Structures are given as structure tokens and as C-alpha cells.
Amino acid sequence: MxxxxxxxxxxxxxxxxxxxxxxxxxxxxxxxxxxxxxxxxxxxxxxxxxxxxxxxxxxxxxxxxxxxxxxxxxxxxxxxxxxxxxxxxxxxxxxxxxxxxxxxxxxxxxxDLVVDRSAFDRIVEGGGYISVDTGSAPDANLIPIPKLVADTAFDAAACIGCGACVAACPNGAANLFTAAKISHLNLLPQGQSERWSRTENMVEIMEEFFGSCTNHGECEKACPKQISIDFIALMNADYVKAKFKNRRLVSQNG
Amino acid sequence: MTTTLESKVPSGPLADKWENHKFSVRLVNPNNKRKFKIIIVGSGLAGASAAATLGELGYNVEVFTFHDTPRRAHSIAAQGGINAAKNYHNDGDSVYRLFYDTIKGGDYRSREANVHRLAEVSLNIIDQATAQGVPFAREYGGLLDNRSFGGAQVSRTFYARGATGQQLLLGAYSALMRQVETGKVKLHTRIEMLDVVKKDGRAVGIVTRDLVTGEVKSHSAHAVVLATGGYSNAYFLSTNAMACNVSAIWRAHRQGAAFANPCYTQIHPTCIPASDEFQSKLTLMSESLRNDGRIWVPKSADDKRGPNEIPPEDRDYYLERMYPAFGNLVPRDVASRASKRMVDSGKGVGPLENGVYLDFQSAIEREGKDVIEDRYSNLFEMYNRITDENPYKVPMRIYPAPHYTMGGLWVDYNLMTTVPGLYAIGEANFSDHGANRLGASALMQGLADGYFVLPYTIGDYLADYLGDSVVPTDDPVFNEVEDAVSGRVDGYLSANGTRSVDWFHKELGKIMLDQCGMSRSESGLQKALSDIPALYEEFQSDMRVLGTNESMNQSLEKAGRVDDFFELAQAMCVDALARDESCGGHFREEFQTDEGEALRDDENFAHVASWFWTGDAGNPELVKEELEFENVALTTRSYK
Amino acid sequence: MAVTQTVEKKKRAPFPVEFYRSAVGKKWVMAITGLGIIGFAIAHMIGNLKIFLPDVDGIPDIDLYGEALRELFVPIFPEYAVLWILRTGLILMFVLHVHAAYSLTIMNRRARTTDYEGPRSYIAANYASRTMRWSGTIFLFYLLFHLADFTLGIQPAAPETWEYGEVFANFQATFDRWPVTVLYVTAAILLGIHLYHGVWSMFQSLGINNPRFNTWRRYLAGGLSVILTLGFIAPPLAVAFGVIT
CATH class of the missing domain: 3.10.20.30 (Beta-grasp domain)
Structure with a gap:
């Protein structure tokens, strides 16, 4: 042809x-x-x-x-x-x-067609990890994780970081990427300790580089891994909670 | 030049060696670790996990990758899974069994102590990865699921759908990025290492080229770790990513690091056959498919009916027929050669008659489409995207393709090469897989080296240099290498010939596939050894690289890589020619049983063939490391 | 290559400020204010529909309704007090909604300073979602006209016969002018389009996500848009076509 x-x-x-x-x-x-x-x-x-x-x-x-x-x-x-x-x-x-x-x-x-996507690395640096030093992990079967939770976490973790979500978004937003990264860890029991700080940091770093989500849904259609924009809703909910939640537990000291 | 190879395998009973060694190696005090700088080249499973762990320990680490982000490394494409002797499923697995299976699968060409250590730390890897949030597949009770894999009779493979490599790499990458954030690890992206720098015989740094600006620059450190993967792209068509190359370890080899067993390459049995001559790479379909798929060809070479029209009695399920005990789950080398025999005898299927069928019909009937979909949907979709065929209805077509290289830089028990201060981890070294790697063991080895072995053993070397600062990068040793690197780059740009670098790479690949691929012969290898230098000469004079050094120039990057492949290819052939036996992935036509099975020669070849650079690529110097087997008896591998 | 993309550490601020500073926070505020405005719109629409009710003791029902609004919670509160509290809240919601939309638009412009030169082909983004800032802005201008017309009686927006409190009469007078009718009908349609994306979007921005009900969000958005549009169109058309006199 x-x-x-x-x-x-x-x-x-x-x-x-x-x-x-x-x-x-x-x-x-x-x-x-x-x-x-x-x-x-x-x-x-x-x-x-x-x-x-x-x-x-x-x-x-x-x-x-x-x-x-x-x-x-x-x-x-x-x-x-x-x-x-x-x-x-x-x-x-x-x-x-x-x-x-x-x-x-x-x-x-x-x-030509090559762009620099290292902003994604900066977002991950902001909290896209679970802080567990090598050697300090408990037995893998210690915490059972419901299959559905593990599967959903995988759905988010399937993100390949290609940047199509940003490219397709009329606003140039990276919310699907960031939401996928955040949701993967926030859904799992291992990710709970850092859940709120992770969400807060990653969202705020994302916003330094990219546009805002206005819920077009274009990213989901462009995503080669077909990651659902439901993860963006999860991220939004977690971000709001992270901002409102009382994380310090006590505020007065003597 | 080193003439003896000291493996530094600790004494004592097999099961205690690693524990004893950990106690006997010297350590670096936590406060002193920050005084050491370590360079890690490569950010795949081995590189990222080592960088993260060394950063956590307090070392100053610099990571170099030629990708735009560490997460692109080719470890990401591993599909099937990762082995660990957890015995969660109570089917008789143990560290010793994993050790035994790996030694046997490697056709008794690997070091017992290394393999046992690998089996031991396999347990910790799963724990570590799970704690990092790697979403391994789980059962309904919430506990980890396992699947079985080629070469094993127990289910010990942990997996994350068909993207285990991706998930493990993202785990290691996240740990790495945590260290980047803390400042313990400095990340250099789109920077390619082009040479190792030595001073007084020790590795003291590297010289790199910036792939965006062309800047050639030196970086110094107390130790250099190469985690740069394998060299299957010597075949041009392989399942490796397009950028995978041998340059880092080849340049190290030229600086004095011995290259061990270059001819040990693995041809993966389940890849999608090439569809035309312009194919740029081959796509692997996870070996896990062999759990449920049955491999067959028509009984008669003249049978041109569609797969679904051929009745069961006219099908030859040849693996089940020839190897009843393991059936479709025989190790990769055995499965690959069987497929090659079928295609060579004219029974190949598909438009180019270059494949065999992998059929899921009986699995779908037995387990239901939902179950099969749950296990393999992403693989099936990938197959469909590439071939436009629906594997739920029509059997897949598969054929073997170069996939993994067991050979690599020779390393001792501490993972140090023959150049002091230069380490090789992951696929870049030769250590644990012998002549054939079992499925789901590559991820295990990469992470074992990076998370649990190198971080202990590197201290033993560094302890000697406490208080020494790194060699400054304006030292003459750096200038010299920088000049050589710039000279090479200029050479490619000024060749001004008529053919593209890719064209030469393809031609080299054809020679290698034909003569040093799934089966090798003395005459073929000799032919290759005369054809390759001729083509190499043509390459040097007739290559055409346009553009400049100062802007992103992908053909220029490629020229350097292909240059090194030409030299490596000769070493592969020399090694294959010297190894007068068939073992694992190395099959010499002269050495086979009447049934066409590999015929090993333990008397003369139970050694690691380590080659030293002499200045002539076709004529390296061989030093043997004899392999001692104290715990397993060398038997003929039988999967019948 | 050298690291080109770096992050600067920001100073911490009190949490509501910090929250509103983020785009996710602004979207949350837009969703909440949007919800409030929708509540007002529904009440307003129901009030408008009283135009169809028969007179009570010779006074149009809708005039009584206007009166009742002014006298809300009297005598606990003085006349007008509650109405003004409500109005202030409404104005605040509009201001926040518009400010958030404006600053997000600026942010999004900055996020793509060099646009695609080739034609884009959208798959999910629809007319409603891509025209939010236009439908919103035009509607805002319409609102100014509307306030001048009905609430403040400023000519030429208001008819010459405009009189304070005479809702029914003003209503008839204003829609006897056909361009005004067209304007109101257009605005109601714009509102519908705006809400078709807005209502759905609200759930996402608030992070309300339940796979069991997620498909209903679209139906709700569509249903609400149609109901509000029709509810707002009906009275002007009824006057324009002489259905009510």
C-alpha cells in the first residue's frame, strides 16, 4: 500500500x-x-x-x-x-x-517527534513509592489483599507512562497518569501509611507542570492501557481528604 | 593481564556459604558510606534495585540510563513471572529444589554456590516486592497465587497478569525515585555510557555521551556497576527492545574484563513469527501460555488445511509425544529446537510456513473461556493487535526467537569482574543460568543481584579505599578515554558511505541467526568467522551516518552499538566453535544423540569459558574456570 | 541529558488557601458551587412555573410568590433579610465558580503554549465539555441582562412598563418583545448544555465514584439538563405565543 x-x-x-x-x-x-x-x-x-x-x-x-x-x-x-x-x-x-x-x-x-517527559519522574519522586528499605519487608503472605483490590490496583499500575493522556487532553493535564500512580498505591494496604502525604505531594507537583482536569475523558480513550478515569475520581477524593483530614492527631503541647 | 580466575566461592557446606560469606566480607560503617561514590549504568531490575538499595544504605549513587526515564528499561517487557521457593502451595518446593532445577535447567554449566544463593534470596525478593506494592496475582482468599513454568514440576512462579516485569520494575523504579528525591541517588537520563575508565588497573569511572547535546563527559567514582542487560540484538531480530545493546559490557571487556560464555544465548520458544522482511523486532508471547496451550503441527507436511479444519488425528502434538513427563512445559531450549525441527521438516504453518500452532481450544473447553481470559487476556489482545487473528478461535502461531543471553561479563562470587572495582549485575553478567535459563528466573536474578547480593559484597572492595577521594575527571586517564570516544563518534560521522547502519545490523543478524543461532556447526561458525570481519570492514568504510554530533542523532547512537556488535559476534562464534559439545542453548550439530538431543561433554567442557580481549576480536584469549559440582550429580537432562 | 524539569518547594499556607490554590481544589469548589447554583436554578424554575397557575383573589400567583420570598422567615427575621442572605450566598457561589473557571483556563492555556498544528480528532470530549467556558461566559452576560430586566428594571433591558413587584405584568411585557424571548430561550439551552457536562463532571471533581451508579451520572446529567431547559423555556414561550395572558 x-x-x-x-x-x-x-x-x-x-x-x-x-x-x-x-x-x-x-x-x-x-x-x-x-x-x-x-x-x-x-x-x-x-x-x-x-x-x-x-x-x-x-x-x-x-x-x-x-x-x-x-x-x-x-x-x-x-x-x-x-x-x-x-x-x-x-x-x-x-x-x-x-x-x-x-x-x-x-x-x-x-x-522532530521526540519530547522530554521527565516531568513524570518528578511526579513519582513526590511520593509514587512505598517507603520500605530493602530487607525490612515482612513475609509476602502476611497481609491478605482481596483479589478485587489487588486486581484494581493492577489496573492502575498498568500505566506505561507514555504521556498519551497529557497529549490527548484538551487542557494538557496529567491527571490520569498521576491518578493511576496514586491509586495503585493508595488502594493497597501497604500504601496506607503514606496515603495522604503521597496524594498531596504528587497532585501538587503535577500541577506545576500540567494543566487541570475538566473531565473530558479524552485521556481514558487515548490510554494504551485503557486506564479508567474513575481513578481520577479516586484521586480527587483522596486529595480532598488529605487536605481536610486531621493527620497530626494532637496539636497542643506543653 | 589476569590469567587465573578466582571465583572467590566461600568454603563450607552449600547451604551455609552465603551466610558465612556475609559474615566474613568487610563492611563499611554507616557513617563512612556517604564518603563513597558508586556509578551504576543501567536502570532495569538489577540497576534500579541496586541503586535504590545502595542509596538506602547511604552511599552516593549516580545512575545513568540512555532512556528518557529509568522505567523504560527492557526488564519492563518480561511477561510471565518470577520464581521463588516460597512453597506457599505445599507442592514440595524448597530452596534446594529451586537450586536443583536451576542447575539442571542450566545444563550443569553454572556455579553451584551462586545458584544456591539465588534460590535463597528468592524468598526475600517476593517479600520486598510485595511490600513495595507490586500487585502480584492473588487468590480469592487474598493470598498470593502461583503458576507453573517450564522446567519445573512445582508451581513457584509469582506473576502480575502478563506484565510481571513491568510491575517489578515499577517497584524497583519507585524505590529508586524515593532515593532520587532524598538526594542520595543522582539520576542521569538520555546519557549513554561509552567507555570504562581505569587507573592503576582499577575501574575509576566512565565516559558518557549526552544523547541530546552530544556532550562527551567523564564521571568518576569509587566503583562502577554495569547493569546494562544482554546482547540478543546481535541477531538484529530478537525480542529485545530496539535500543538493547552490548556496548557497555563490551567496552568493559576491551578494558580487561573477561567475557564469559558469549555463545550461551537463549532462543525463546514462544514468539510471534516474522510476517515480512521488514520486521524490526520479534514479539514474545509469555512462556506461561504453555501452561494451557498445546503445541502442534500437522502430521503431514502437505496438509494445507486451516488449523480448525485439521482433525485431532492429523495433528502432531510433538512435545507431548516426545516428552510425556513435561509435555508442553519442557525447558525453553528443548522446546525451541523441537519447533525448529518441525519447521525445518516442512511442517511449518502460517503464510510463510515459519511457525507452529499453540492451541488453547482444549483449555477453553476444560476451564471455560472466562478463566483463560483472566489468565492471558492481555497476551491474547497483544497477539490479536499484531496478527489480526483471534487466538480464542484460531490457534496462535509461534516460533522461537533470540531472547536472553546467559553469557556476559565474568564475575566472581562478589559479582566483581576481572577489573577491580568494576561490577556486573543482572543479565550483563554470566553468573547464574549456566547454558540455559529457566523461565521466570531472569527477574529473580536481576533483583537478587541488585537488592540482596551487590549491596553486601561491594563493601568488601570499598573498605580498602576508605579515605581515598575519587580520581578527578581532569586526570589524564579520563582525557585519554574521552578523546578515544570522541574519535569514534567522529569516525562514524565522517565515514560518509552509502549504506545505513541498520542495513549492516540486519546483515550481521542474518549471519548470526543462521550460523550461531538455535543450532551451530563447525563449518557454519567458520564461515561466520570469515563473513563477519568482511562485513565489518565494509561497515567501517561504507556506513552512512547523517547529521551532527551536537543534536539528537539516533543513527549515530546506533552506529556505536552496531560497531560493538560486530566484535561481540566474533567472540560468540569463537566461543561456540571452541565448545565442542551441546549444552543448553548451545547446540552443536556434531554433538547430538540419535534422537537429536543435546550431547554434553562434562569431561572436557564443565567449565566457564572466559575470554580476554587481545586487540583482535576474532582471536581472544581463553581462560577456563573449572566448575566443581559437590552437591549435584551431573546427569543427562531428561524431560521425558 | 541534563535535568530540565525541576520542582520548586512551595511555602505552606493555611489549608483552605492551599486547597483552593490547587487545581483539584478549585475543581472541587467549582463542583460545590455548581451544585449550589443548580439548587437555586431548580427553585427558580419551579417559581417561574407558577406563571401557569390561576390568580388568587385577583392577584397573579407568581406575584404572591415574589412577595413570599421577600417575607421569608418574617417575623423571626426582618423583611428582605433572608432573601439577601440567600442572594449573598448565591453571588459568592457565582464569584467562586467564575474565578475558579477563569484561573483554571489560564492554567490550561499555559499547559499547552504550542498547540497542535494538525487537526485534532476527539473521541470522548463532546461539544458540551469543550464549550464549557463559552457557554458559561455567555450565560454570565445573559444573567446581567436578566437582572437588569427583572430585578432592577433598568431600561432598555427592562420593558418601559416595568414596575417593582409586578412580576406577572413585567413578565408579559418583557416577552412581548420577541428578541428578548429568543435571548431567554437561547440562554436556557446554553444552560442545558453547560449542565450536561457540568453535572457529570461534578461527580468526578468531588470524587464520587461508585461503579454501581457511575452510568447513572450521565442519565442524571442529561435528565436534569432537559428538565431545566424545558422548565425555563416554557414560560417565555407561553407568553410569546399568547398561551397565557
Whole structure:
């Protein structure tokens, strides 16, 4: 099949970028979207043009490295699918496909389709962990966790940190990512000790980089792991509780 | 140059070695730990867990990853599970049984003491991960669930749906980020290590290149830990992530670290077969699928009917037929070779006739679709996305693909390489899996090294250098390496040839797959050893890398990695050629039984083949570490 | 690469300030104030519908209703007192709702300074959710007109015959002007659109999440929007088409 590719090219964060059109001929429907980009890059190198920079790694939809806007949708038209798992059979022969990087102030552009997502690391640093030094853990079966709770925690923990939620959100908000991280730990008994401080810190760090949630639900549809926005509701509830809850227990001392 | 290898395995009974060793190694006082700086390269299970733990202990740690965040490391793609001898299910498991299964699964080519230690700490790993919030699968009573895995007759594999690696890595990553927040660990992202720096024979730092700005920079430390994973991408098509490479450990090797058993590679039996020649990588389907899936091919090579039209009597469930005791759960090497034999005999299925069926029909009939969905839904969805076929209705097509490398830098019992102060952990070292790794053991080993072994043993080395400051990065030893690194980078950019780096990588991969893949022969390996240098020469003169060093340049990154693969590939072939036996993942066609099973030669090859760099990639120097088996009897592996 | 994204430690403030400073807190405030405003709107709509009731002793029922509002809790409170307490609360809710919306909009603009250049293709975000700030702003301007028209009697918003307390007469006079009728009908539709997203969104912002009832949130939002829109449209149309005289 043949497609017409309009790709965002930008040499550096400072330079002006723009769309460039490429005719990509004779590609197989069995190819993944990134393999199609590989082929285009191979052809560009042969023509003496610098290949398109794009982030990618595992190509199994789990590492979260890849991710571009394809025809105005984060990770492209197939729901529940990361860019690397999207295949060309989802496109029409002769179709024009527009490829753009994630756009968000929290994700500054590095080059072409590559953006810097380290703001996510800052959010996790704020409390996306359970403080347990190596060696201090009790036996794993000491605390039974209802299957449903463990499963729901997993649903949240499935987040691959690709940033599609931010890219898709009309407000550039990272609430789904943060909610997934927070809910994973807040749902589990092990995560209770730090529940309120975690929620407070992570939400506030998130808001330094990203926009606010106005409940469009666009993130949930873009998420390659189809993480539910119900987790955002859980996070909101926990944040409010964290702010109102009496955590100090005593306030007067002699 | 070192000519003898001292494994430093402690004396005493097997079960007490590790406990005794922990008591006998020197420790660093808590107040002194902050005076030491440790560099860790790689942020996968081994690197992240080591960095977190060393940070908790009070060391100053610097972590380097070429990814944009530590959580991208390829450990994340491990699907099936992690072994631990918890015996929660009362089916007769024990530390000793896990040890025994691992030694046997590795075809008796690993160190007893290392493997026993691995089995011992496996218990702590599960506790640690659970406490971190890793959402392992649970039963309705709320306790941890287990599944069975290839090469074992007990259920000891803990799992988190089909994403155990992801969840364990996120656990280790969260522990790491906690230390980053406290300032004990400094994180460097999108920075690739390009060489190790030595002074007076000891590792004193590394030289890196910033993948965004191209800046080449030195970093010094009291010790350097490499946790940079395996080198399956030498085959181009493998299940490894696109960026996985050998450069860190290969550069260490060139600086004097022995490379052990490079030919021990694992070809994973259950991957999705390639669909066309442009395939960029292969996707693994968790081995856990073999718990419920039955593997078969048509009995006749001429049978071109669709899978569902072939009646049971015309199907050959060859693993169940050949290995009745283990059936579809034979170890990976055995399963892979059996599939290769089927495809080679013309019974391959699928459009390119390059696969075998993995069929869930009987499991769905027996357990119900819901149960199967609960266990494997994410794998089934992934398969469907890639192939557009529905595995609930049509059997999956699978074929083996390079997946894991048991070989790696030689390390002693303390995980130190032959270069003092340079450590290798996780898949980057050669230590625990012998000639074949059992399923669900890679995660176990990576975390064992990082959480529970290295943090103890590194103190033994550091204790000697209390009070010494790190070598300043303007020392001539650093300048020299920096210059060499910059020279290499410039060399790639100025080659100005006609072919892309990827093209050469693919060609190299084809040679390696054909000659040094699932089965090897003397003539094939010799051919490879003459073809690879020729291709390498062409690579050096004819590669084309566009762009500059000063901005993000992915082909430039790749050029350095492929450069090192070319040298490694020769070492793999040399090692495979020297090992005149078949064991585990290393199958030499000349050494097989009448039934086509691997034929080991314990008399001559019960050793670790450690290779030292001589300056000529095709001609390294071999030093053997003889393996002593005091506790297990070397028998022919039988899974019948 | 060098760390480019860093976090600055913020000074701690009293908790209500800190809470409102966060976007999640602002959304919570928007949800609570939204809920209050919806409560008022429902009461207001019910009051409006009294236009359809027959006169009591020659006085229109709706005029009596107006009178009753002014005399709420009299004689415990003086005349107008409770009404003004309610009005103050209502104004406060509007101010908070609008301020939160405004500052969140600023925040969201900053979160994407370089927008997509290619066309976006939305899957979940609907017309209502994407036009909240427009439906809200336009409605706010309409409200000013409405207050001038009915409450304050400022011309030309109010009809020439406007007289304090003569609700029924004012009502008829104002909707005898067809552009005003169109304006009110449009505003009611805008309100419906705003609430269609707002009511659903309120549950999310408050963190009310129960898988058993989550699908009902959409029905509730839809139902409430339709009821309020129809309830507010009916009286003006009835006057405009001469159903009530």
C-alpha cells in the first residue's frame, strides 16, 4: 500500500518546525506504524536526508517510550494500542496521515517527534513509592489483599507512562497518569501509611507542570492501557481528604 | 593481564556459604558510606534495585540510563513471572529444589554456590516486592497465587497478569525515585555510557555521551556497576527492545574484563513469527501460555488445511509425544529446537510456513473461556493487535526467537569482574543460568543481584579505599578515554558511505541467526568467522551516518552499538566453535544423540569459558574456570 | 541529558488557601458551587412555573410568590433579610465558580503554549465539555441582562412598563418583545448544555465514584439538563405565543 505522510520536523527546541510531506510507497499492511517509519528513514538516509527522530524501544506496547499524534489522536486510531502496536492495516491505501509530537508545556520538544517527559519522574519522586528499605519487608503472605483490590490496583499500575493522556487532553493535564500512580498505591494496604502525604505531594507537583482536569475523558480513550478515569475520581477524593483530614492527631503541647 | 580466575566461592557446606560469606566480607560503617561514590549504568531490575538499595544504605549513587526515564528499561517487557521457593502451595518446593532445577535447567554449566544463593534470596525478593506494592496475582482468599513454568514440576512462579516485569520494575523504579528525591541517588537520563575508565588497573569511572547535546563527559567514582542487560540484538531480530545493546559490557571487556560464555544465548520458544522482511523486532508471547496451550503441527507436511479444519488425528502434538513427563512445559531450549525441527521438516504453518500452532481450544473447553481470559487476556489482545487473528478461535502461531543471553561479563562470587572495582549485575553478567535459563528466573536474578547480593559484597572492595577521594575527571586517564570516544563518534560521522547502519545490523543478524543461532556447526561458525570481519570492514568504510554530533542523532547512537556488535559476534562464534559439545542453548550439530538431543561433554567442557580481549576480536584469549559440582550429580537432562 | 524539569518547594499556607490554590481544589469548589447554583436554578424554575397557575383573589400567583420570598422567615427575621442572605450566598457561589473557571483556563492555556498544528480528532470530549467556558461566559452576560430586566428594571433591558413587584405584568411585557424571548430561550439551552457536562463532571471533581451508579451520572446529567431547559423555556414561550395572558 501507499500512504502520504505529513511529519513534524524540527531540528532543535529553539528552531522553527513545520510539517514535511513524504510519499511512502510500497509498504506492507502487516507492518507496524514504526516499521513504516523505519522504512521511510532508511529511504531518507539513502537520499541523504536526515532521518526522522522518534522515541521507541520495546515495540511491544509496554515500555511507554513511543508515542506520537497520528491524525489528531494520541497513538493513532486504534484504541487501547500504543503507537508501536498500531499496524498499517488500520489505514487506507492512499490515505494522508498526519504525525505530530506530543504537545504540552510539561513535555518540551527535543527534536522532530521526540519530547522530554521527565516531568513524570518528578511526579513519582513526590511520593509514587512505598517507603520500605530493602530487607525490612515482612513475609509476602502476611497481609491478605482481596483479589478485587489487588486486581484494581493492577489496573492502575498498568500505566506505561507514555504521556498519551497529557497529549490527548484538551487542557494538557496529567491527571490520569498521576491518578493511576496514586491509586495503585493508595488502594493497597501497604500504601496506607503514606496515603495522604503521597496524594498531596504528587497532585501538587503535577500541577506545576500540567494543566487541570475538566473531565473530558479524552485521556481514558487515548490510554494504551485503557486506564479508567474513575481513578481520577479516586484521586480527587483522596486529595480532598488529605487536605481536610486531621493527620497530626494532637496539636497542643506543653 | 589476569590469567587465573578466582571465583572467590566461600568454603563450607552449600547451604551455609552465603551466610558465612556475609559474615566474613568487610563492611563499611554507616557513617563512612556517604564518603563513597558508586556509578551504576543501567536502570532495569538489577540497576534500579541496586541503586535504590545502595542509596538506602547511604552511599552516593549516580545512575545513568540512555532512556528518557529509568522505567523504560527492557526488564519492563518480561511477561510471565518470577520464581521463588516460597512453597506457599505445599507442592514440595524448597530452596534446594529451586537450586536443583536451576542447575539442571542450566545444563550443569553454572556455579553451584551462586545458584544456591539465588534460590535463597528468592524468598526475600517476593517479600520486598510485595511490600513495595507490586500487585502480584492473588487468590480469592487474598493470598498470593502461583503458576507453573517450564522446567519445573512445582508451581513457584509469582506473576502480575502478563506484565510481571513491568510491575517489578515499577517497584524497583519507585524505590529508586524515593532515593532520587532524598538526594542520595543522582539520576542521569538520555546519557549513554561509552567507555570504562581505569587507573592503576582499577575501574575509576566512565565516559558518557549526552544523547541530546552530544556532550562527551567523564564521571568518576569509587566503583562502577554495569547493569546494562544482554546482547540478543546481535541477531538484529530478537525480542529485545530496539535500543538493547552490548556496548557497555563490551567496552568493559576491551578494558580487561573477561567475557564469559558469549555463545550461551537463549532462543525463546514462544514468539510471534516474522510476517515480512521488514520486521524490526520479534514479539514474545509469555512462556506461561504453555501452561494451557498445546503445541502442534500437522502430521503431514502437505496438509494445507486451516488449523480448525485439521482433525485431532492429523495433528502432531510433538512435545507431548516426545516428552510425556513435561509435555508442553519442557525447558525453553528443548522446546525451541523441537519447533525448529518441525519447521525445518516442512511442517511449518502460517503464510510463510515459519511457525507452529499453540492451541488453547482444549483449555477453553476444560476451564471455560472466562478463566483463560483472566489468565492471558492481555497476551491474547497483544497477539490479536499484531496478527489480526483471534487466538480464542484460531490457534496462535509461534516460533522461537533470540531472547536472553546467559553469557556476559565474568564475575566472581562478589559479582566483581576481572577489573577491580568494576561490577556486573543482572543479565550483563554470566553468573547464574549456566547454558540455559529457566523461565521466570531472569527477574529473580536481576533483583537478587541488585537488592540482596551487590549491596553486601561491594563493601568488601570499598573498605580498602576508605579515605581515598575519587580520581578527578581532569586526570589524564579520563582525557585519554574521552578523546578515544570522541574519535569514534567522529569516525562514524565522517565515514560518509552509502549504506545505513541498520542495513549492516540486519546483515550481521542474518549471519548470526543462521550460523550461531538455535543450532551451530563447525563449518557454519567458520564461515561466520570469515563473513563477519568482511562485513565489518565494509561497515567501517561504507556506513552512512547523517547529521551532527551536537543534536539528537539516533543513527549515530546506533552506529556505536552496531560497531560493538560486530566484535561481540566474533567472540560468540569463537566461543561456540571452541565448545565442542551441546549444552543448553548451545547446540552443536556434531554433538547430538540419535534422537537429536543435546550431547554434553562434562569431561572436557564443565567449565566457564572466559575470554580476554587481545586487540583482535576474532582471536581472544581463553581462560577456563573449572566448575566443581559437590552437591549435584551431573546427569543427562531428561524431560521425558 | 541534563535535568530540565525541576520542582520548586512551595511555602505552606493555611489549608483552605492551599486547597483552593490547587487545581483539584478549585475543581472541587467549582463542583460545590455548581451544585449550589443548580439548587437555586431548580427553585427558580419551579417559581417561574407558577406563571401557569390561576390568580388568587385577583392577584397573579407568581406575584404572591415574589412577595413570599421577600417575607421569608418574617417575623423571626426582618423583611428582605433572608432573601439577601440567600442572594449573598448565591453571588459568592457565582464569584467562586467564575474565578475558579477563569484561573483554571489560564492554567490550561499555559499547559499547552504550542498547540497542535494538525487537526485534532476527539473521541470522548463532546461539544458540551469543550464549550464549557463559552457557554458559561455567555450565560454570565445573559444573567446581567436578566437582572437588569427583572430585578432592577433598568431600561432598555427592562420593558418601559416595568414596575417593582409586578412580576406577572413585567413578565408579559418583557416577552412581548420577541428578541428578548429568543435571548431567554437561547440562554436556557446554553444552560442545558453547560449542565450536561457540568453535572457529570461534578461527580468526578468531588470524587464520587461508585461503579454501581457511575452510568447513572450521565442519565442524571442529561435528565436534569432537559428538565431545566424545558422548565425555563416554557414560560417565555407561553407568553410569546399568547398561551397565557
Amino acid at each position: 501507499n500512504i502520504v505522510l505529513q511529519v513534524w520536523r524540527q531540528d532543535s527546541p529553539e528552531s522553527r518546525g513545520g510539517f514535511k510531506t513524504y510519499q511512502v510507497k510500497d509498504i506492507s499492511e502487516e507492518m507496524s506504524f514504526l516499521e513504516m517509519l523505519d522504512i521511510l528513514n532508511e529511504r531518507l538516509i539513502n537520499q541523504g536526508e536526515e532521518p526522522i527522530a522518534f522515541d521507541h524501544d520495546c515495540r511491544e506496547g509496554i515500555c511507554g517510550t513511543c508515542g506520537v499524534m497520528i491524525n489528531g489522536q494520541a497513538h493513532g486510531p486504534q484504541q487501547g494500542t500504543a503507537t508501536c502496536q498500531l499496524h498499517m492495516r488500520k489505514f487506507q491505501d492512499g490515505e494522508t496521515v498526519v504525525v505530530e509530537p506530543w504537545r504540552a508545556t510539561g513535555f518540551p520538544l527535543i527534536r
